[in-house]
Amino acid sequence: MQDQAHSQPGAVQAFSGRNSAVSGESGEKVVYSICEHCFWRCGIAAHVRDGKVYKITGSEHHPLSQGKLCPRGTGGIGQLYDPDRLAHPLIRETRGGKQYYRKATWDEAVGVVAEKLYKTSQTYGPGSIAMLHHGYGVSFFKKMLSEIGVNKIAKPSYDLCCGPARQAAVLTYGYPSDTPEGFDMMNSKYMIFFGTHFGENMHNTAVQEISEGIRRGAKIVVFDPRFSTLAGKADHWLPIKPATDIAMMQGLMHVLISEEIYDKAFVEAHTVGFGELWESVREMTPEKVSAITDIPADAIRTVAREYAFHAPAAFVHSGRRTNWYGDALQRLRAIHILNALVGNFKMPGGVVAFEKFPLVQPPAAHEHPAYEKEVYSKYPFFPNDEPSNTIASHEIVQQAISGEVKALVIYGVNLPETMTLGRKAAIEALEKVDFMVAIDVLPAEVTGYADVVLPECTYLERYDDLDNGRAFRTPFVALRQPxxxxxxxxxxxxxxxxxxxDKWGLHGVFAPTVxxxxxxxxxxxxxxxxxxxxKGVLVMPATDLYRKPGEALNLKTPSGKIELASEQLKTGGFDAVPTYTAHPEPPAGFYRMLTGRKPMLTFGRTANNRFLGDLATAKENExxxxxxxxxxxxxTNGEYVHLKNQDGVISQFPVKVKVTQRIRPDAVYMVHGFGHTSAKLTWAYKRGASHNQLITRTEIDPAMGAVGFQNNFVTFIKEA
Known part of the structure; x- marks a missing residue:
């Protein structure tokens, strides 16, 4: 790798040359498809006039959107017609000691990619190649890499977001959690959330169902250091001290058990490990927990009693972006245990198990070695059944730095601004590998480190694989179409x-046409x-989500029951039941850095979207x-400051201060996805400060390998 172009990705040339394409069609039509602006993949209706999309609305046919979309979903036009889009393949070259990108033909560019990946595999073995990905269109590239034996595939969102929730559900209930998560929100009477920012991270269906639950009279409890949008809808906002969630959950368990207001019949019939659980929470009285969490003991008792009173139509939600401090598996296990104690499993308003549309997969021509799970002794509870994630994404970054990974395929991941291990580690990894190809829509920072850039068209211009990789109360299979x-x-x-x-001579891997x-x-x-x-979707009738009286659960845990205490975890050397452990405190004059989203921003995916970014609240972060x-x-309010973290890293760009009573004094909060350094992102460039730049300390969950990053602290440097 050449350092000059890598150290100055914003200076890379040849992203120009715009020739707007219009199909030549006349008249109007509506095309039904699925969104790509977040993992939810809502159904959309793209309204086309004279060959151009002029608006996007929610598909009334798709059960996830039900005719409605969040701001990001309606803003897809901003990506489709972004003037900064990658227009043609690019190859890095060096002339006169300087690096630049030159325009290449598709045949030349894919020829370089095919040759480099094949030679790397032959020279160093398939384990020397890895792929980081985000976005539903990756399925084709997974299949492609499997043909040469590549099986290091990871999505950072797994480490940061859904992974801990998935594995906690496996260890407690015997099956993985899904998206949407299995909570019957519209029928619930009492919902408890720990730092889950519905209404800011949107999640269209969930927001609709919470709203319906509120309309029907549900009460909401929010434990969050910040008065979030969801907290604004709550009956109880409890500004918990950051990093003390497990202690609070143990305190709630203590009240449920000590006051004998848990569901005794359900616990006796359908769970194991109750005795071990009680021993672990016996001393976690509301008074003790209050001293840890800063929440009054009376408030802890009130929430526990109200929760039990409304059960089984009550739940504690598992949330998204779940790993904060490196103990997410146990934190999510504590949530599942709280749910089990009130007997809400497969009950109206409680925890439910959604079903998938029964789509039959065509038989494979031969076995693809990429789907053979590698065994990683580091993280014994990393999943062994997820071909999208055969290794933790931070492991790929570390292996690129160490030299074990020689080549990277990066699909839709802007690694320098992805919270895997922070910006510094990401850039070091990108500079160390021998070869990297970036497949993207926009000239994000990662493309400035690529040897070859391949411009993918947007989700509004292509087919992807059928979407039935999720379960829902109304099972469906959906289509993305251009x-x-x-x-x-x-x-x-x-x-x-x-x-x-085809360049590898492997013809017939894919169908002649998609x-x-x-x-x-x-x-x-x-x-x-x-x-x-x-209609863009095939839908089955809604399934019966609820258990019958006396029905056996038949769970796929070792005991066949809900595991309050996990023998698997104990055998693996971990606590059988979740136990609170104190986390680092901020140094004097520093404050814990918390992060989240805005409704119109999905981090890098919408950062350069003028359609959304022109909204007043989306122009920059605060x-x-x-x-x-x-x-x-x-x-003062509205003043600009630089942030400095505990290791002396100072934000490259300033950020506006929002002075408020809506956050605890020991923490600050900022939206992730701003502070872009690529000058080719002409809208996003230099707007706000990069949260990712200030991540220099991470904690890895020792059980399943997820990344926690909220033990980073910042202070302020005034502009003057």
Whole structure:
């Protein structure tokens, strides 16, 4: 790798040359598809006039959107017609000691990628190649890499977000949690949330169902150091001290058990480990927990009693972006245990198990070695059944730094601004590898470190694989289909992957066309591509989510029951039941850095979106500072400051101060996804401060390998 272009990604040339593509169609039409602006993948209706998309609305046919979309979903036009889009393939070259990117043909660019990946595999073995990915279109590239034996595949969102919740559910209930998570919110009478920012991170269906629950009279409890949007809807906002959630959950368990208001019949019939659980929480009285969490003992008792009173139509939600401090598996286990204690499993308003649409997969021509799980002794409870994630993403970053990984394929992940191990480690990894190809829509920071850049067209211009990888109360299979042809020289992922395998001489890996492959899958369930294109989705009737009186649960745990105490964890050397452990405190004059989202921002995916970014609240991020702390540091509302973390790292760009009483004095809060350094992102460049730049300390969950990063602390440097 050449250092000059890598150290100055914003200076990389040749991202220009715009020739707007219009299909030549006349008239109007509506194309039904699925969104790509977050993992929820809501159903959309793309309204096309004279060959151009002029608005996007929620599909009334899709059960996740039910005719409604969040701001990000309606803002897809901003990505489709972003003037900064990658227009053509690029190859890095050096002339006169300087590096630059030159425009390349597709044949030349995929030829370089195919040759470099194949030679790396032959020279160092398939384990020397890894892929980081985010976005549903990755399925084609996973299949492509499997053909040469590559099985190091990871999505950072697993480490940061859904992984701990998934594995905690496996260890407690015997099956993985899904998206949407299994909570019957619209029928619940009492909902408890720990730092879950519904209404800010949106999650369309969940927001709709919470709203319906509120309309029906549900009470909401929010434990959060910050008065979030969801806290604004709560009956109880309890500004818990950061990093003390497990202690609070143990305190709630103590009240439920000591006052004998838990569901004794359910616990006796359907759980194991109750005795061990009680021994672990016996001393966690409300008074003791109050001293740890800063929540009054009476409030702890009130929440526990109200929770038991409304059960089983009550739950504690597991949330998203779940790993904060490196103990997420146990924190999520504590949530599942709280749910089990009130007997809400498969009950109206409680925890439910959604079902998947029974889509038959066509038989594979041969086995793909990429789906053989590698065994990692470091993290014994990392999943062994998820082909999208065969290794933790931070392990890939570390192996790139150490030299074990020689080549990276990066699909839709802006690694320098991804919270895996922070910006510094990400850049070191990108500079160390021998070869890297970035497949993306925009010239994000990561593309400035690539040897080859392949421009993928947007989700509004392509087919992807069928979406039935999730379960819901109304099982469905959905289609992503193009509303308009690809602009410029961008191509859909399925074509890019096929071009590379064809270069390897592996013909027939993919169907002759993506349409033929989709039609074959749909034919196995008696449908067709022509049929699903009409509404963009096939829907089954809603399933019966609730258990019958006396019904056995038949869970796939070792005991066949809900495991309050996990023998598997104990055998693996971990606590059988969750136990609170204190986390580092901020140094004097520093404050714990908390983070989240805005409704119109999905981190890097929408950062450069002018359609969304022009909204007043989305132009930049702010740092929330308690008014007491603002006075102490002599900073005022609207003032710009730089942030400095505990290791002396100073934010590259300043951030606006929001002085408020809506956050605890020991913490600050800022939205992730700002502070971009790529000058080619002309809208996002230099807007706000980068939260990721200030992450220099991480804690890895020792059981399942997820990344925690909220033990980073910052103070303020005034602009003057």
């Amino acid at each position: 509303a308009v042809p690809p602009m410029y020289e961008s191509k859909p992922g399925n074509q890019i992957a096929k071009m590379i395998t 349409e033929a492959g989709l039609n074959k899958k749909l034919g196995l369930i008696g449908s067709s591509l022509e049929e699903i294109k009409k 740092v929330w500072v308690n008014e007491q702390i603002a006075g102490k540091h002599n900073i």
